[in-house]
Amino acid sequence: MSAPSESPSRRSETTWPRTAGTRRRTLDDLTFTRAPSDESDFQNQHFVQTIDGAGAEGRSTRLPWPGVQLHHHGRPDDVIIGSETSPVVCFAVRGHLHLTSPIRAFVPGPDWGIAVPAGAECAGMALGGSRFRRHLALSIEIPIDYARRAAKDVRDGCSFTQVIAPDSDAEQHAATFSYGKELRCALARFVHALDSEEDRRVLAPLYFEEITHLVYRLPVGRRAMINSINVRKEDDPIHRAVRYMRSNLTDSIGVTDLAREVSLSQSAFSHLFRSSTGTTPYQYLKNVRLDTAKTMLVNEPSMAVADVAQAVGYHNPSHFISEFKRKYRVTPREFARISR
Structure with a gap:
């Protein structure tokens, strides 16, 4: 003899089965939640709950x-x-x-x-x-x-x-x-x-x-x-020195010129520059020149290497090529070719 069927009221009280990774309908707030299926899901849920719990009602x-x-x-x-x-x-x-x-x-x-x-x-x-x-x-x-x-x-x-x-x-x-x-x-x-x-x-x-x-x-x-x-560093002497470098790349710039620009003695300027940037003014200027040359080669790959060297303050193209290759592992012309 078959079992009697459930009454409608009994059937309505039956809970839905729930397993990890499946959606559960919450009738109280009409939202859907997802049970955490792995550590990452749990961490995400914990993160959201932590942030949500920190705020009060309002905007x-x-x-x-x-x-x-x-x-x-x-x-x-x-x-x-x-x-x-x-x-x-x-x-x-x-x-x-x-x-x-x-x-x-x-x-x-x-x-x-x-x-x-x-x-x-x-x-x-x-x-x-x-x-x-x-x-x-x-x-x-x-x-x-x-x-x-x-x-x-x-x-x-x-x-x-x-x-x-x-x-x-x-x-x-x-x-x-x-x-x-x-x-x-x-x-x-x-x-x-x-x-x-x-x-x-x-x-x-x-x-x-x-x-x-x-x-x-x-x-x-x-x-x-x-x-x-x-x-916040507009009046900082190092900031002013760097701006002077970038604005005068074609000139022969020395530590004396930079120290004079920021009204410091040569020794005081060199010490301050190294402690602030981790490098010497000469090395920093060389990096600025080579980085500028790299940008020029990307933007104007047909530009002559000698013209690029002159534009960034290298009056000897051979010296420029040597320094460029030492830093970027390729010559300026090779860099221009592979950047196209």
Whole structure:
């Protein structure tokens, strides 16, 4: 004899089977969640929960650390990112950002962010939030002192001289970037450390320093910090010396000329330059000349090597070719050919 069928009321109380990696319908908030299927999913979920738990109700919350702000929006809303004095990095945690002024940029969602150099300000819209799942973005202002320390500590194959050198061709506006697990975990540790006074005093500074270094390793983050440092160094003697080098590449420039330009003695200037850039004025000038020559060969590959040498201050083409090959492992003509 077959078993009696379930009554309609009994059937409605039956729970849905749930396994790892499958979607579960939550009737209380009408959202879909996904059970973590591996360590990476768990870390992502923990990161979002940590950031989400830091904010109160409203459009934005200033966390108990200078320049750190959590944006949380339950609907499309205006957002402004930037600072007059420091670079700002904004990390999308849930939802996305559409910036419209002064540039148009799109931060597509989690694991993406935008870096804004000092003196710039970006306005746009925070999108992707609802009353059940708020848009989340974490905005961090990086003090110039932290940026300088990161620039000195993090090399990543990038000469520290780039920190001091003002690059007229570098982008001075905001730019987007993607970030991974290492930075995501550092952000979660930092925000969690802000919960207690003791952790905020002892651990938070360490985690903030870690975040600064990880951001500096990103090309976009490095550029935002370098540009911000340079904005604050207009009257710095090293900054002025580098500008003089770039403006007078065709001339024969010596240490005496540079020291005179910044009103320092030759010995004081040489010591200050080396301690600031990690190299001598002569070596720095040579790198500027060769880097400029490389750019000229890329932009004008048909230009005669002798003309390129003359334009960057080498009056002996053979010496220029020798120095170029020593640095880039190819001759100027070979470099121009492979760059086409």
